[in-house]
Amino acid sequence: MLTLPPPDEAIFRSAPMTLVQFYLTIELARDVVNALGCLGNVHFRDLNSKLTPFQRTFITELRSVDAAEAKLTYLYDVMVKHNITNIASVTPGLPLASASEMDDIKQKVEYFHERIQHLEESYTSLDSQKSSLLENRYVVTALNEFHGSELVNPSDVFEIGSDDDDDDDGVALLNNNNHSLELGRDPGTAEALEAGFNAILGAIETDKIAVLRKILWRTLRGNLYFHDIPIREKLTKEGTSEPVAKSVFVIYIHGDFLRARVRKIIQSLDGKIYDNVNGGQLLRSATLSDLNQQIGNLDTIVETTLNHLITELRIFQEVYPEYAFAIQREKLIYLTLNKFDEDSTRRCLVGEGWIPKSEFENVRQTLKQLIRDRTHQATPSSQESIELSNESQNRPPSPDNFDITSLDSEDFGSLIAVVNELSTTRTPPTYHKTNKFTAAFQSIIDAYGIATYQEVNPGLATIITFPFMFAIMFGDLGHGLIVFLISLYLIKNEINFAAIRNKDEIFEMAFNGRYIILLMGFFSMYTGLIYNDIFSKSMTLFKSGWEWEFPKDYDPKNPVAMVAKKIVGKTYIFGLDWAWHGAENNLLFTNSYKMKLSILLGYVHMNYSLFFSLVNYRFFKSRVDIIGNFIPGFLFMQSIFGYLSLTILYKWTQDWLGTGRQPPGLLNMLINMFLSPGSVDEPLYAGQKFIQVVLVLIALACVPWLLIYKPLTLKWQNDRAVKLGYSDLHSLHEHSLQIHEEEQAIALENELNYDPPQDLGELNEDYRFPNDIEPLHHNSASHGDGPDFNLGDIVIHQVIHTIEFCLNCVSHTASYLRLWALSLAHSQLSTVLWSMTIQNAFGATGKFGIFMTVMLFGLWFILTICILVLMEGTSAMLHSLRLHWVEAMSKFFVGEGYAYEPFSFNEIDI
Incomplete structure (x- = not known):
């Protein structure tokens, strides 16, 4: 028994895919495609894309199925018209109907269609006559x-x-x-x-x-x-x-x-x-x-006709789900078979498709079991008649040289299903394995662009960073709790909501993103605790680190300005001290804190995104990009914005009040660092002049490094490849890749002690399917320079990359200030809403006070939900989305892939 390696994960990067080729006899093709549809893991390629739909092999069968489907659609519309919509669900794993059974289903559909259509037309005509007489x-x-x-x-x-x-x-x-x-x-x-x-x-x-x-x-x-x-x-x-x-x-x-x-x-x-x-x-x-x-x-x-019609519809209602599922499944099977290339001389169909490598053995065993079941129905023999060929060539076997009859056995006749694993220069589709929790986060990334095959998937990090960025702008314990409870309600009733077919568009978006909303509410409560903010009010959870100095003869009715004194050795345990709420300089303090915090978070977010590009370069073995793009880009960012982040942290650690010094402005320091290097008006630390001059020189040196290194290196590598006899650098890369894949295939065969069949014929590298014009999907993440080497294009591309990177380092860092701006807006809007509504109810007594409290509380709660939770929440979510799409993903994401869309019967909707 073979021991297969565990399947590779497909979250951090897309699942490894393999191109497979199916050889099927026409008699078995329908059953094989049905089995593959039940598995739902084959992304079929269209080998007849040059042909029109009317030139394909199974157009006659499709017309018959389409006619039956049109009749079913008419019957369903009649049921909906007469409010007969209580349709049962189809039992999972419904067996495939044989050809004779499908003909019987079509005849029954035709029978119901004729009877119900006749009754419906009669009823409509009579009802129209009645309406005319009434008129x-x-x-x-x-x-x-x-x-x-x-x-x-x-x-x-x-x-x-x-x-x-x-x-x-x-x-x-x-x-x-x-x-x-x-x-x-x-x-x-x-x-x-x-x-x-x-x-x-x-x-x-x-x-x-x-x-x-x-x-x-x-x-x-x-x-x-x-x-x-x-x-x-x-x-x-x-x-x-x-x-x-x-x-x-x-x-x-x-x-x-x-x-x-x-x-x-x-x-x-x-x-x-x-x-x-x-x-x-x-x-x-x-x-x-x-x-x-x-x-x-x-x-x-009219009443008699209607009763007769309703009776017929109720009888048809019982069998409609089974008939509808069988018809739609039959249509999908023949649409897929029309993507196969036909070898009419051998009554054989040839198809190609992409599957995850971890699923290849599952596909093989499924076909094996299918052959075993079919042959047991025809003969008591239990021999297997499925063959597997792991080929390591770049081209599929030629039907001219492939002797499919050599695989037939006298026990099993012509029931042949061969699956070949091929090596190809085509780029596979991108497939990320998701569940109901991660699917919504992955859809955020896919809405921007499908990740290139095997590049780092931003969706994994987005699970944490997206709701956390939202929470920074939406930091309020009360509002976060409302969002959290809404998501819990959607999750608790997700089975009932998922069963609803025609959902409202906005509700469907909220329901599909219920786990995103869950984390958004949770992190908002966390940041609300840090900000010490609940519905614009502070929480006295711990003892303050400040104490108020009350003057002598203090009268609460005549308030005077007071000053808070810092308690020596006392620090507030978690988040902002509640004593800052209500202070005159509260807004000045929180603004400075949140603005610097936004810069630090943006720096961290962009840096880990930049390191994802290093991971990509290492995975695709692009040494020239590591040296020519990542290293100078990393040094450029650290010498400017890394230095700014360090000075922010250093400034926070100093006791400026205790030493009696005035803290310097960091923005002016950064500007003067480039305008007048070597001069510091307000020193922050000792040796600041020398360090800033060195950092400026490093940043300036990185610009020509970004511009020159990669084009010159690629030019040298291309000249060397030409001297070795290759047409260009890309030909050398493809040859090296082919040798590497052949070595892997031989090693796998030796490890599994597997001998491929020798009667498949010789490979013809010049063979192409005559009707296949599907374009190649090149993986630009590996070298990104196009199919032909062109130094001019490389230079232009590198110049654009350098300019964009240097300018984006500035603009993207400033863009993270939206975290501070949205947080300030949310806090101030919450304060204004409180003061203009429910605060006016406090102080009133009697029945009028009760009335004012109830009415103003209702007004405050409704406006809180509509304005602060829905409108402000949507705004913060969109800003968080922009920070991921533009500021973070632009540092490493290529996004030139295409989605893995496997053939499956799960898409059938009854």
Whole structure:
């Protein structure tokens, strides 16, 4: 039994990947892809990217599956329409249906589709007829009410809504008394209208009434009588089940030509005209009686049809999850098989994909078990018919030289599944193993860029640094506790929330980042303890290191300025002394403290990020980058900002008050260090002039070091490679890499005592899959100079890198002052909110005091949640995100990789 090495971790850097090649007989291909989909660890390459979807091998099968899926989608929409959504979940590990079983599923889907579609169309048609009859009845009823009323003022009947662009028309409509030239100036009563001539009656959407009125007025120049009556109940829109508000319109017009024009205008606005409404009172009564009878008959038919439809849908509801999962899985299988290259002469499919190296044996054993199960179904023999070939060449085996029939056995026929591990110049996808805790932090990094294969993953350090940077700007024990409790609520109910399909976008972001919010709240409580701040108030947790000197005859009602005296030998145990809260120089002290703290944290954050670049250079064995980029960059940063950080710490350690000295300004010291080296106006320590001159010289020397060393070294290495017979430096690198991988493969074979099969044929290094035009993914983290050596490009790249690095050292250090600015803003805003709300309730007594306390506390709490927690918290989170993306990751992160997207059935959503 082979003892495999433990799998490599994939958090600090991406998991090692390997390119594998599958040889499958067509009869077994569907089962193999299903098994690989259940494993969910193969990132397939598309070997037919040159072909259109209609030129691929399994287009016929895909069309059949797509047709079944379209029918399922229609049936699901019908279930949703009739509120039948209680769909059970699919049992995990549902076995793959055979070809005959899939045909049976498609036939059953077709059967349900025909029956339910017929019932749905019948129900929709009948319901539409019923809605039309109801609308007709409303028109008749509205006309009866209209004729039974007296029209006192014709201007009350004809109303027009005026728009800004049609003021003249609106005035004309409102002021016009002659609404119908044929009826005279005063129609008098509705009976006079009825006796004159028939009207045009119908119904239209209420929103279109004003448009219809205005169009008719302009078209007929006011030669009409118009009245509208809103329908109280909402009717369904024609052709849909959407409820819509409608109104009945009554239009009197004379002349066949004008009547025809009006009818066309109404129809263009989707209005419906009813011709069975005209006539006298007796005729309308007969029409109304007939409509009531038709509606009564249709009610019974519609209800029966609906009950039958609901019954069919409930029967289909029981089998829908299984059918939907089987159809979608079948579609994914054939979409994947269409990425395989076909060898029609041997009835063989060839596919390629990336898998983590630690999963290769799992894939091999899975295929082995699949062959064993399939052959046991056909023959009692228990021999294995899977072969494995670990090749160490740079090109896949050529189908022209590969004799797949040599792997067949008389016991197993043509059931062949061969997996080859290949060596390639292609850059593998980036895969970081995550869980529900680390996935959200990794998504922060992936949103900026996918890490280059095997480079240092910033996501690991982000787990701590991101919430801690946030907490520095959001340092308040009370606000941090609120954030912490919100995250605990999301975590406690994560199973219920995860089951919700259509989440609100903002809520989904908060839910996916619940563990980020958890750490943000926890660190905010920690920094709140350091700042001694809870809802803008201090906490007297320990005895203060200061004591107030009260003057004689002190009267609390007449406060006077007092001075606090330091208690000798007494230091506050943790964080800021609460005595500073309320002091006149509190803001001056905390500002100075937080500003310097921001510089120190920024220095630490950028330095450990810079050391990640050293880790990358060592891993990719780039000695020229270590000497030409990391060392001068590190010295440049330490000589300026490392020195500034040390002076901050030194200044904090000195007892300036005890010695009676005035502490020097560090910002002016840093500026004068470069403007006037060798002169110090306010000395901080002995020997300061000499040390600053040395540091300035080191910083100046690092600039040409950054500019010159790497281009000259690469030029020398390229010239040496050309003398050795290589085309350029990169050819030498690739040859050395190939030799190294071959030695590793031979060592592994010797260690495992494994002999690859000798009947796979010779390799053809010139072979390419004819339809594969997928671009190569080059790993720029290893040398970053492109496929061809070009000294000019290298020089330009290095000049840009040098300028950016030197300028960014200044700008990025200053950028960390946002930690101080946001912390100050949060603290002051919290203080203002407290003083303007709940503080005003203190002092009031009686019922009014209770009322004021309750109301102002509610106002304070709501504003605290909305402004300080949500708005300020979001702002602090975005600033923390910027510090990671720009200030930290720019020191080492390349981010030119592409994501590992394995083929899996987990993406199926029923």
